[in-house]
Amino acid sequence: MRNGIKKSGSLALLLGVLATPQASALTLEDLAKRLDALEAKNKQLIQENSQLREAVAITNDKVEAAVIATESIADSTSGIQKLADWADKTTIGGYGELHYNNLSGKGGASDKDAIDFHRFVLFFGHEFTDDIRFFSELELEHSIAGDGKNGEVELEQAYIDFDLNDNHTARAGLFLLPVGIINETHEPPTFYGTERNPIEKNIIPATWWAAGAGAHGELGAGFSYDAYVHSGLNVDDSFSVRGGRQKVSKAKANDPAATARLKYTGIPGLELAVSAQHQQNMGQGLVAGLESGNLIETHAIWSTGPFTLKALYAAWNIDGSAVEAAGADKQEGFYIEPSYRLSEKFGLFARFNQWDNKAGSNSGAAKDSEKEQWDVGVNYWPHEDVVIKADYQYQNNDNGEEQNGLNIGLGYQF
Amino acid sequence: MKCILLFVAAFFFQAAFAKGVYQTPDAFLNQVFGGNIPPLSSVWLTKDKKEVISRFLQHKPSFIRVKYWRNGLKTVWILNEVGKEKPITVGIVIESGKIQQLKVLTFRESRGWEVKHTFFTRQFDNVGINQEQQLDKHIDGISGATLSVRALKKTARIALYLEQQL
Numbered sequence: 217m218r219n220g221i222k223k224s225g226s227l228a229l230l231l232g233v234l235a236t237p238q239a240s241a242l243t244l245e246d247l248a249k250r251l252d253a254l255e256a257k258n259k260q261l262i263q264e265n266s267q268l269r270e271a272v273a274i275t276n277d278k279v280e281a282a283v284i285a286t287e288s289i290a291d292s293t294s295g296i297q298k299l300a301d302w303a304d305k306t307t308i309g310g311y312g313e314l315h316y317n318n319l320s321g322k323g324g325a326s327d328k329d330a331i332d333f334h335r336f337v338l339f340f341g342h343e344f345t346d347d348i349r350f351f352s353e354l355e356l357e358h359s360i361a362g363d364g365k366n367g368e369v370e371l372e373q374a375y376i377d378f379d380l381n382d383n384h385t386a387r388a389g390l391f392l393l394p395v396g397i398i399n400e401t402h403e404p405p406t407f408y409g410t411e412r413n414p415i416e417k418n419i420i421p422a423t424w425w426a427a428g429a430g431a432h433g434e435l436g437a438g439f440s441y442d443a444y445v446h447s448g449l450n451v452d453d454s455f456s457v458r459g460g461r462q463k464v465s466k467a468k469a470n471d472p473a474a475t476a477r478l479k480y481t482g483i484p485g486l487e488l489a490v491s492a493q494h495q496q497n498m499g500q501g502l503v504a505g506l507e508s509g510n511l512i513e514t515h516a517i518w519s520t521g522p523f524t525l526k527a528l529y530a531a532w533n534i535d536g537s538a539v540e541a542a543g544a545d546k547q548e549g550f551y552i553e554p555s556y557r558l559s560e561k562f563g564l565f566a567r568f569n570q571w572d573n574k575a576g577s578n579s580g581a582a583k584d585s586e587k588e589q590w591d592v593g594v595n596y597w598p599h600e601d602v603v604i605k606a607d608y609q610y611q612n613n614d615n616g617e618e619q620n621g622l623n624i625g626l627g628y629q630f
Numbered sequence: 631m632k633c634i635l636l637f638v639a640a641f642f643f644q645a646a647f648a649k650g651v652y653q654t655p656d657a658f659l660n661q662v663f664g665g666n667i668p669p670l671s672s673v674w675l676t677k678d679k680k681e682v683i684s685r686f687l688q689h690k691p692s693f694i695r696v697k698y699w700r701n702g703l704k705t706v707w708i709l710n711e712v713g714k715e716k717p718i719t720v721g722i723v724i725e726s727g728k729i730q731q732l733k734v735l736t737f738r739e740s741r742g743w744e745v746k747h748t749f750f751t752r753q754f755d756n757v758g759i760n761q762e763q764q765l766d767k768h769i770d771g772i773s774g775a776t777l778s779v780r781a782l783k784k785t786a787r788i789a790l791y792l793e794q795q796l
Contacts, residue, residue: 283695307715341715349740377740382650385740401774434743481744484753485770517773600688600780 309339311403311629315410318623319609323616333359337372347379370463372425384433387444390464394432394442394477395491395513396420397528404627405603408555408565409591411623415549415571419530420513421458426473438482448473451498451506455544456573457532460498471497485519498534505538522557543574543582561598565607567591584614593623603627650738652746655708658721658735659699668701673792682763686787687711696792704730705796707789713739713778720782722789728758732786742778751782759790 313335319328334357341351352374358367375389392400398412399422416422428446435441450468451460462468477491491513499506515528531548539545549571557563569589574582593607605625611618659667672695675683683691699706704725710717716738723730732754734746744750753769760766765787771779 287693309714351740397773406776438744438747438749481772481774482747482749484750484772487773519770519773521768521770 305343307339307341307343309341309630310337311627312336313404313410313625313627316624317411317621319619319621321617321619323613323618325617325619328619328621332366349377349379351375351377372423380431380433383436384431386429386431388429390425390427391444391446392423392425393444393446393475393493395424395475395493395511396422396530397515397517397526398422399424403629404605404625405597405601405629408553408563408595408605409567409593409607409623410605410625411609413528413551413553413567413591414569414587414589415528415530415551418458418571418573419532419547419549420511421461424461425464426462427464427467428472438480440479440481442475442477442479444476445472445474448495448500449498449509450500451503453499453503453506453538455506455534455539455542457547468500468502470500470502471495487515487517489516490514498536498539503536503538505536505541507535507539509534524555524557526553526555527551540576543577543580543585546576547571547573548575560600561596563595563597565591565593565595584616586614588612601629651736653721653733653735655719655721655735658708658733659706662704662706662721662723662731663699663701666701668699671698671700672696673698673795679792679795682791683788686763686784686791696788698792700796705793707792708735709785709788711781711785713742713745713781715739718745718778718781718785720785722754722786724789724793727790727794728756729754729786729790731755732782734782737778739778742772742775744772744775745778745782750779754782754786757786757790759787759794763787763791765790 312333314332315334316331317328321327336356336359338354339352340354341349343349353372355370355372356367357370358365361367361369371390373389373391375387375391378386378388380386394400396416398407398416399420402412402423412422426444426446426448428444430442430444430446432442433440447462447464447467447469448471449457449460450462451457473493473495475491475493477489479487479489481487491511493511493513495509495511497507498509510533511530512533513528513530515526518525527550529548529550532546534545534547536545549569551567551569553565553567555563555565567590569591570586572586574585576582578585588611590610590612591607593605596604598604603626605623605627607623608621609623610620653661656667673679674695675691675693680691693710697708704723707722707724708719709722710719712718717736718734718739719736721731721733721735723732732751734751737743737746750772753767757765757767757769765783769779769783
């Protein structure tokens with residue numbers, strides 16, 4: 217019916233056209249033929265349009281299916297882990313840092329003019345199930361390890377975490393102790409200064425790891441905890457805490473130690489933490505006049521806008537007649553570090569450090585044992601995971617032995 | 631003794647959800663749209679958009695489209711970004727170019743859990759992006775959760791940028 221109306225209308229139009237002189241040569245038969253041709257063309261176009269619509273719908277379905285397939289691959293794996301299904305559960309990471317030190321010694325201290333690939337670290341992790349994970353950190357220090365070489369190959373982490381539920385996790389193996397700011401998080405782009413601060417080197421002997429077991433988790437309201445029983449130090453008669461790290465290498469296990477930490481991060485930009493450690497015997501019972509020891513560490517980090525302020529205090533209290541006589545029964549230090557982020561790529565910092573590994577006495581070998589160091593410098597991040605550092609260190613030690621000068625570093629993490 | 635048993639029971643058996651899932655995307659959408667979820671739409675990553683998002687992420691995106699739901703001026707975006715090792719799933723509600731709500735729906739990382747709490751995510755309320763496509767408000771970080779914080783900031787920038795492009 218609709219076609220009939222269209223046809224009548226078209227015929228009327230054509231009859232009108234016939235009245236014009238130009239169209240007078242066309243016959244009704246010619247017009248009917250043309251009309252038939254137009255109708256045939258129209259029918260063909262309608263058919264083609266219908267076919268195109270069907271094709272578009274099929275293509276849409278195909279695209280949707282392809283996208284879903286692509287997304288499922290992308291969701292399940294990333295990067296190199298796409299290689300195999302098992303690799304989906306395996307993670308690889310790492311960090312490294314190259315240091316250049318140009319320090320002038322005075323008061324009997326040596327000069328230091330050296331370039332050193334201080335740390336090359338690889339992380340390997342594997343998720344056995346949703347609730348059981350392995351994590352490890354393997355480090356090469358000072359580029360070359362071996363007899364007579366400067367470096368060491370060290371296994372700094374190798375533990376298994378067992379999730380007990382969403383908030384609590386048990387841990388066993390070889391792990392970093394929860395003390396201080398950089399002992400657990402020390403990738404170069406995360407801190408200022410080419411060299412790590414001297415308090416977390418000489419009082420907290422970072423990087424500090426032990427073998428043992430315990431748990432960590434959340435307590436709610438921004439509080440979290442860590443609690444472990446682990447292998448202890450084996451300090452010799454020099455009473456150097458740093459020298460007492462056994463690194464879980466055929467370590468003496470006569471006397472264990474325990475460490476606990478309570479941390480508050482309930483306000484963005486704020487971290488408050490306190491750690492306590494008890495060593496049953498600092499020398500594993502092998503050093504006369506050296507007995508138990510306790511470490512207390514507390515720190516605060518406050519970031520607001522481009523400003524960050526870090527402050528840390530750590531102190532040892534060690535029992536024993538020999539260690540007391542040497543003045544090493546108290547070893548303590550603190551640092552305070554304000555920094556300012558000029559932009560995403562640049563940051564400035566200053567740090568004041570003061571420490572004393574023989575703070576228990578001020579006579580004999582323990583006289584003039586207090587040390588101070590100022591650091592000022594800049595970090596430049598060309599990428600969020602790559603950093604170039606430059607800083608100047610100035611020491612003011614009671615014994616007059618000082619190393620002052622420039623440090624430059626290059627670091628990365630992935 | 632009873633106290634110890636109660637403590638142990640509370641310690642070990644308080645999980646009520648699938649691991650790391652705090653809200654499913656469906657539940658989030660239902661909550662935002664009051665049970666009347668609009669149809670799903672997608673933004674395809676054209677070359678231009680891919681370049682911008684690569685700049686935000688500092689790596690190439692692993693996705694080729696981003697899903698969103700729109701009702702009037704309100705849009706909801708569900709995005710994933712890896713913090714250190716595992717993807718964090720984030721739901722973002724945007725209205726008139728500003729974030730109304732940012733919520734961590736699933737957190738799979740073993741560190742940086744602080745970012746899932748509202749004391750952190752509420753910093754994103756009313757945040758937009760400026761002409762340089764940076765967030766127009768400073769987000770205070772969390773020490774020890776740097777990579778998770780970074781991942782959430784990236785998802786916020788992506789959602790705000792794509793909403794601008796609609």
